Amino acid sequence: MEDLFGKLTLQALPHEWFTIGGAISMTAGGLGAILLLTYLKRWKWLWTEWLTSTDPKKIGVMYITVAVFMLFRGVLDAVLLWLHQVLAGGGQGYLTADHFQQISTAHGVIMVFFVAMGLLFGLMNIIVPLQIGARDLAFPFLNSLGFWLYVAGAILINIFFVFGGEFAATGWLAIAPLSGLEFSPGVGVDYWIWSLQISGLGTLIGGINFIVTILKMRAPGMTLMRMPLFVWTTLCSMILVVSVFPILTMTIILLNLDRLLGMHFFTTGFGGNPMMYTNLIWMWGHPEVYILILPAFGIYSEIVATFSGKRLFGYTTAVVAVVAVTLLSTLVWLHHFFTMGADANVNAFFGIMTMIIAIPTGAQIFNWIATMYKGKIRLTTPMLWFLGFVATFTFGGMAGVMLAIPPIDYQVHNSLFLVAHFHTMAIGGALFGLFAGISYWFPKVFGFKLNEKLGQYAFWCWLVGFFTSFVPLYILGFMGVTRRLDTYDPSTGWQFLFLISLLGAGIIALGIGFQLLQIAVSILKRKENQNTTGDPWDGRTLEWSTSSPPPSYSFAVIPTVDDRDAFWTMKQAGKPISKPIFVDIHAPKNTASGIYISAFALIIGFSLVWHIFWLTVLGFLGVIITVIVRTFNDDTEYTISASEIAKNEEKRGIYG
Amino acid sequence: MSIKPTLLLLISLLFLIVILVVFFITTQDVALLNPKGYIAQKQFELIKFAVFLGLFIIIPVFSLTFFTVWKYREENKDKNFFPSFGNDSKMQVIFWLIPLIIILVLTIITWKYTHLLDPFKSVASEKPPIVIQVVALRWKWLFIYPEQGIASVNFVQFPKKTPVQFKLTADEAPMNSFWIPKLGGQMYAMTGMQTQLNLIADSREEFSGSAAEISGAGFGKMRFTAKSSTEEDFEKWVNETRSLGKELTQYEYDKLLKPSEGNPVEYFSIYDDLYNVILAKYQPQNGSQINHYNHTNY
Ligand code: HEM
Numbered sequence: 001m002e003d004l005f006g007k008l009t010l011q012a013l014p015h016e017w018f019t020i021g022g023a024i025s026m027t028a029g030g031l032g033a034i035l036l037l038t039y040l041k042r043w044k045w046l047w048t049e050w051l052t053s054t055d056p057k058k059i060g061v062m063y064i065t066v067a068v069f070m071l072f073r074g075v076l077d078a079v080l081l082w083l084h085q086v087l088a089g090g091g092q093g094y095l096t097a098d099h100f101q102q103i104s105t106a107h108g109v110i111m112v113f114f115v116a117m118g119l120l121f122g123l124m125n126i127i128v129p130l131q132i133g134a135r136d137l138a139f140p141f142l143n144s145l146g147f148w149l150y151v152a153g154a155i156l157i158n159i160f161f162v163f164g165g166e167f168a169a170t171g172w173l174a175i176a177p178l179s180g181l182e183f184s185p186g187v188g189v190d191y192w193i194w195s196l197q198i199s200g201l202g203t204l205i206g207g208i209n210f211i212v213t214i215l216k217m218r219a220p221g222m223t224l225m226r227m228p229l230f231v232w233t234t235l236c237s238m239i240l241v242v243s244v245f246p247i248l249t250m251t252i253i254l255l256n257l258d259r260l261l262g263m264h265f266f267t268t269g270f271g272g273n274p275m276m277y278t279n280l281i282w283m284w285g286h287p288e289v290y291i292l293i294l295p296a297f298g299i300y301s302e303i304v305a306t307f308s309g310k311r312l313f314g315y316t317t318a319v320v321a322v323v324a325v326t327l328l329s330t331l332v333w334l335h336h337f338f339t340m341g342a343d344a345n346v347n348a349f350f351g352i353m354t355m356i357i358a359i360p361t362g363a364q365i366f367n368w369i370a371t372m373y374k375g376k377i378r379l380t381t382p383m384l385w386f387l388g389f390v391a392t393f394t395f396g397g398m399a400g401v402m403l404a405i406p407p408i409d410y411q412v413h414n415s416l417f418l419v420a421h422f423h424t425m426a427i428g429g430a431l432f433g434l435f436a437g438i439s440y441w442f443p444k445v446f447g448f449k450l451n452e453k454l455g456q457y458a459f460w461c462w463l464v465g466f467f468t469s470f471v472p473l474y475i476l477g478f479m480g481v482t483r484r485l486d487t488y489d490p491s492t493g494w495q496f497l498f499l500i501s502l503l504g505a506g507i508i509a510l511g512i513g514f515q516l517l518q519i520a521v522s523i524l525k526r527k528e529n530q531n532t533t534g535d536p537w538d539g540r541t542l543e544w545s546t547s548s549p550p551p552s553y554s555f556a557v558i559p560t561v562d563d564r565d566a567f568w569t570m571k572q573a574g575k576p577i578s579k580p581i582f583v584d585i586h587a588p589k590n591t592a593s594g595i596y597i598s599a600f601a602l603i604i605g606f607s608l609v610w611h612i613f614w615l616t617v618l619g620f621l622g623v624i625i626t627v628i629v630r631t632f633n634d635d636t637e638y639t640i641s642a643s644e645i646a647k648n649e650e651k652r653g654i655y656g
Numbered sequence: 657m658s659i660k661p662t663l664l665l666l667i668s669l670l671f672l673i674v675i676l677v678v679f680f681i682t683t684q685d686v687a688l689l690n691p692k693g694y695i696a697q698k699q700f701e702l703i704k705f706a707v708f709l710g711l712f713i714i715i716p717v718f719s720l721t722f723f724t725v726w727k728y729r730e731e732n733k734d735k736n737f738f739p740s741f742g743n744d745s746k747m748q749v750i751f752w753l754i755p756l757i758i759i760l761v762l763t764i765i766t767w768k769y770t771h772l773l774d775p776f777k778s779v780a781s782e783k784p785p786i787v788i789q790v791v792a793l794r795w796k797w798l799f800i801y802p803e804q805g806i807a808s809v810n811f812v813q814f815p816k817k818t819p820v821q822f823k824l825t826a827d828e829a830p831m832n833s834f835w836i837p838k839l840g841g842q843m844y845a846m847t848g849m850q851t852q853l854n855l856i857a858d859s860r861e862e863f864s865g866s867a868a869e870i871s872g873a874g875f876g877k878m879r880f881t882a883k884s885s886t887e888e889d890f891e892k893w894v895n896e897t898r899s900l901g902k903e904l905t906q907y908e909y910d911k912l913l914k915p916s917e918g919n920p921v922e923y924f925s926i927y928d929d930l931y932n933v934i935l936a937k938y939q940p941q942n943g944s945q946i947n948h949y950n951h952t953n954y
Pocket residue numbers: 289290292293335336337354355357358361397399400401403404405409412413414418421422425426429430
C-alpha cells in the first residue's frame with residue numbers, strides 16, 4: 001500500500017492554513033461551477049460548443065478565461081507577499097520564510113506562464129487568422145491540444161494545495177543548485193517541473209501552429225509586407241518560441257534527471273555544473289520576455305493606427321525593428337548574470353548587445369508618435385492603455401539600459417530595482433498591451449463594446465497604482481534591498497516604502513475590480529453598446545470586415561488583398577460589394593482528443609511528482625492510444641453548405 | 657473623460673511623484689547614492705550618467721507624445737488631419753539616429769567602465785590589498801583571513817583606505833551573491849568555484865552586507881556587518897580574535913556547515929588552509945567529495 005502511492009501519503013494532504021484555504025476555495029469554486037452548470041443544464045452545451053471546439057475564436061476565449069482566473073491567483077499571491085513584507089518591517093510577518101518563498105515563486109511562474117502567455121495565445125488565436133483572412137489555424141486539432149496542455153499545466157500548479165502542500169521555493173526559474181535534491185528535497189520543485197513541462201509543450205505546439213498558419217494560410221494578395229503588424233510580431237514571437245522553448249524543455253529534463261534518477265548535471269558535487277543551468281535557463285528566459293513584449297508591440301501598432309485614423313508610420317522600419325529585436329534577443333542572455341564572474345570583455349560584449357536592443361525599440365516608439373501626428377486621435381480605452389504604456393515603458397527601458405551596463409548591474413542585480421524594472425516592462429509593456437488588445441477586440445468577439453467609462457476608470461487605477469507600487473521599489477533597490485526578502489530589520493526604515501507599495505497594489509486591485517464591473521455592466525447593458533456592422537472602431541485590417549461575432553467559418557469568401565490595411569482600402573474604394581457565389585466550406589469537427597491527451601499528460605506529471613510509476617505508465621499508454629485512435633479517425637471535417645452560408649450572409653445586408 | 661482634466665491629472669501626478677522621490681532620496685540614507693568607497697563611487701557616477709542620458713530620451717518622448725495627443729485629439733477642431741502622412745524618410749532616419757547616438761555613447765562608456773571596474777581587478781592604491789576569503793554557507797557568511805590566521809562569521813572587518821580583495825566560494829550551499837551596497841557590489845559565491853570582488857572603503861563605518869541570491873529558508877537573515885576601521889583598530893581586532901576566538905577545527909567547521917538561520921557573529925582562529933580545502937572538495941578528481949552529502953554523519 002505504501003508503495004502504491006509512491007511518496008504520496010496522508011501527510012501530504014492539506015494541514016496548514018494556506019493550503020487548507022487554497023484547497024477549500026478551490027473545491028468550493030469547483031463544486032459551485034458544477035452545481036451551476038447542472039442546474040442550468042449547460043453541460044452538453046459547454047462540451048459541444050466550447051470545450052471540444054477547434055474554432056480558434058472559441059479556443060482564444062477559453063485561453064483568456066483561464067488566464068483571467070490565473071491572474072486572480074497571481075494577484076492574490078502578490079498581495080500576500082506585499083502584506084507580509086510590510087508586516088515584516090514591524091519585526092515579524094505572518095508567513096514563514098519557506099511559505100513566503102513558495103508564494104513568490106508561484107507568483108512569478110503564474111504571471112509569466114499562465115497569465116501573460118495565456119492572454120497572449122488567446123488574443124493570437126482570435127485575431128491572427130482573422131487578420132490574415134484565414135478561416136482557421138493550420139492545425140486545428142493541435143491548437144485544441146495546445147490549449148488543453150496549457151490547462152493541464154495550470155491545474156498541476158494549483159493542485160499542490162490539495163496534494164503535498166508545497167510548491168518550489170526557488171524563485172520562478174528554479175535556479176540550480178537550489179532546485180536540486182540536495183537543497184530542495186520536497187515535491188515543490190517537481191510540481192514546478194511538470195507544470196512547466198506540460199504547458200511548455202502546449203506553447204511549443206502553438207508556436208509551430210502559428211508559424212505555419214502565418215506563412216502558409218494568408219489570403220491571396222497578402223504578401224509578407226502587407227501583413228498587419230500584429231501578425232508580424234506574432235510571427236517573430238512564435239519563431240522565438242520555437243527556437244527557445246526546446247532549450248527550456250531540455251533544461252527541465254536535465255534538472256528532472258538530477259532529481260529523479262540522481263544524476264549530476266547541475267548539482268554542486270560530482271562534476272555537476274550549476275552555472276550551466278544558469279546559462280541554459282536564461283538562454284530561454286531572456287527571449288521569453290520578448291516573446292511576451294513583441295506581440296504587445298503589434299497590438300499597440302494596430303491600435304495607434306486605428307484610433308489615429310492613419311496608416312502606421314514607417315511600416316517597413318517597424319518590421320525591421322521587430323525582426324531586429326527578435327534576432328538580438330537571443331544574443332543577450334548573459335546580462336542576467338554579469339555577477340557570475342565572467343571576464344570584463346564578455347560582460348561588456350553582452351552589455352552592449354543588450355543596449356543595442358534599445359535602438360529599434362526606441363525607433364518604434366517614435367514611429368508610433370509619428371503615426372498619431374496629424375491624425376484624428378480618439379482617446380478610447382485601448383488608446384489610453386497605449387499612452388500608459390509609453391509612460392511606463394520608457395521608464396522601464398531606461399532602467400533596463402542601466403541594468404545592461406555591467407558595473408551598474410553589479411550594484412542593483414537581484415535587488416528590488418531589478419524587480420521594478422521587469423514589472424515595469426511586463427505590466428506597463430506586455431500586460432497593458434494585452435488589456436488594450438482585449439478592449440479593442442472585445443466587440444469583434446462578442447458583438448458589443450465594453451463600457452468605456454468603467455474601462456477608463458480601470459485604466460487610471462492601474463496606471464496610478466502601478467507607479468505607486470513600483471516607484472518605491474526602484475528606490476528600495478537603491479537602498480540595497482534584495483529581492484524575495486521575507487524579513488528585514490525594522491531599523492532599516494524600509495517599511496514605509498513597502499507600505500506605499502502595498503497601497504499601490506490596493507489601487508491596482510481597485511482597477512481589477514473596475515475591469516470586472518466593466519465586463520458585468522457591459523454584458524447587462526449589451527443592447528446599448530451593440531455593434532451590428534462588425535466594424536465598431538472604423539478599423540483598418542481584415543478582422544473588421546467580418547460580422548461581430550464572426551460566423552464559425554469567419555469568412556464566407558476569402559478576401560483578396562491588394563494593399564496594406566486591407567479593409568481600410570476596401571472601404572476607401574467604396575464600391576458596393578457584389579454578392580459573391582458561395583461555395584461549401586469544409587470545417588474541422590469538434591474533437592475531445594486534446595482533452596483526453598492532456599488529461600493523461602496531467603496524470604503523467606502528477607504521478608512523476610509523487611513517484612507513482614505504475615500510474616505514469618498508464619498515463620503514457622493513455623496518450624499513445626488516444627493519439628493512435630485520433631490518427632485513424634478520417635472523419636475530422638464537416639461541411640457547411642453554400643445555402644446555409646448564403647442565408648447567414650444575407651442577414652448582414654452588406655451586399656449591394 | 658475629456659482630455660483637459662486628464663492631462664492636468666497626469667501632469668500633477670508626475671510632478672507629485674518627482675517631488676516625493678526627490679524629497680525621499682535626499683533626506684534618507686539611500687545606500688547607492690551615498691557611496692563610501694572608490695568602486696561604489698564610480699558606480700554611482702555611472703548611474704547618474706545613465707539617468708542623465710536616459711532623460712534625453714524620456715523627456716522628448718513624453719513631451720512629443722503628450723503634445724501630439726493634445727494637438728491632434730479628435731475634439732480639437734483647428735488642427736489639420738492629414739491621413740496620408742506616413743512615410744517621411746527623413747523623419748525615420750532621425751528616429752533611428754536619436755537612440756543610436758545615445759546607445760553609441762553608452763557603448764563606449766560601458767566598454768571603458770566594465771574594464772575599469774572589473775571586480776577581479778585590485779583597486780589601485782599604494783597599499784597592498786588585504787585578502788579575505790569568503791565562504792557562503794547555509795545561511796551565514798564565513799570570512800577567513802589567511803594572512804592574519806583568523807576567521808569570523810557574519811562579521812568582517814578591514815582597515816579603511818586599504819584595498820580589500822574578497823575571494824569567494826561556497827560550501828554545501830546553493831549559489832549566493834555577496835553584496836555590500838555602500839562599497840560596491842555584487843559577486844556570486846559558488847561551490848567549487850572561486851570568484852573575486854575587489855572593494856575599498858574610504859571612511860570608518862559599519863556597513864550592512866547581504867546575501868542577494870535566494871538560497872533557501874534562511875536567506876533573508878543571512879546578513880553581515882562589514883566594518884572599516886583604522887589600521888590600529890584592525891590590528892587590535894585581529895589580535896583579540898586570534899587569542900580569544902576558539903580554534904576553527906574540523907569539528908567546529910562541521911557545525912558551521914549545518915544550516916542555521918540568523919547565525920550570531922562568531923570569531924575563530926584558524927588551523928590551516930581551510931579555504932583551499934573547501935575549494936578542493938569539489939574538484940572531480942578529489943575523493944573527499946564522496947562525503948559531502950552526509951557530512952552530518954561524522
Ligand atoms: C530596452 C529593453 C530592455 C533592456 C535593456 C533590459 C535589460 C535587462 C537586464 C540587463 C536585466 C538583468 C538584470 C539583472 O538580473 O541584474 C533584465 C532583467 C529582466 N528583464 Fe529586462 N530589459 C529590457 C526589456 C525588457 C522587457 C520588454 C521585459 C518584459 C516584458 C523585460 C523583463 C525582464 C525580466 C522579467 C527580468 C528579470 C528576471 C529575473 O531576474 O527574474 N525586460 N532586463
